[in-house]
Amino acid sequence: MTIGHGQHPSSVVTLKSVHDFDTTITRIKTALDGVGAIVFADVDQREAAGLAGLDLRRTRLILFGNPKAGTPIMAANPHSALELPLRLVVWEDDTGHTHVDYRDVSQTLGPLYAIAPELLAPLQRMTGLLQNTVQ
Template sequence: MTTGHGQHPSSVVTLKSAHDFDATIARIKTVLDGAGAVVFADVDQREAAELAGLDLRRTRLILFGNPKAGTPIMAANPHSALELPLRLVVWEDDTGHTHVDYRDVAQTLGPLYAIAPELLVPLQRIAGMLQSTVQ
């Protein structure tokens, strides 16, 4: 885990990637596809900033999910759809290192939306999957 790049909620996990920015994104997309997840959106936030005449470090927001895992959660509590699909952010720091941020759903969907732990099991696999992807 990495610290020192700004405050964030305890539910946000930051992983430092051993790969460059583009390779990290490619690896994540390959792993998500292999796990049966759908990438719903890939938002280049740096590009959006540039269109507004602003500077931003390389930053990409990826929205992803697997309807087989997410639908039962949304069926249990429709408000949980605010947290789904899942998202992660790939960003590059000032020294050129790439990081991946994602939200630990056990800390959000469980306690905040009273989702039964067994429904969260498929989503909790994401943490290990991302960790192995960025190593």
């Protein structure tokens, strides 16, 4: 069975990578480092599933951020910390294609947490960065 993209919130950006799974991970980490972002965690969800005796397609959750961008947002509204650090998921479908899902929190932090647009500007660049990374 081929995995479709399924239903997801409009704030989730799904990108298909032209690179294999491992190369996509490496390119993302390099790009994040290049813009001063810190990778706080890289969770191999397939490995975790295997430890529970379950199968899961190759799936990695990456938590990342830049305190220079995130701290002013959390200072403006402490509840916004639920959305930070940023995260993305790299996953492989049944045909071997790699995808990157990223929740564009700049779309949710403004309307849901009343964060000023100027504080969101650094986060709005993330989608373009990821698009360039998977091409």
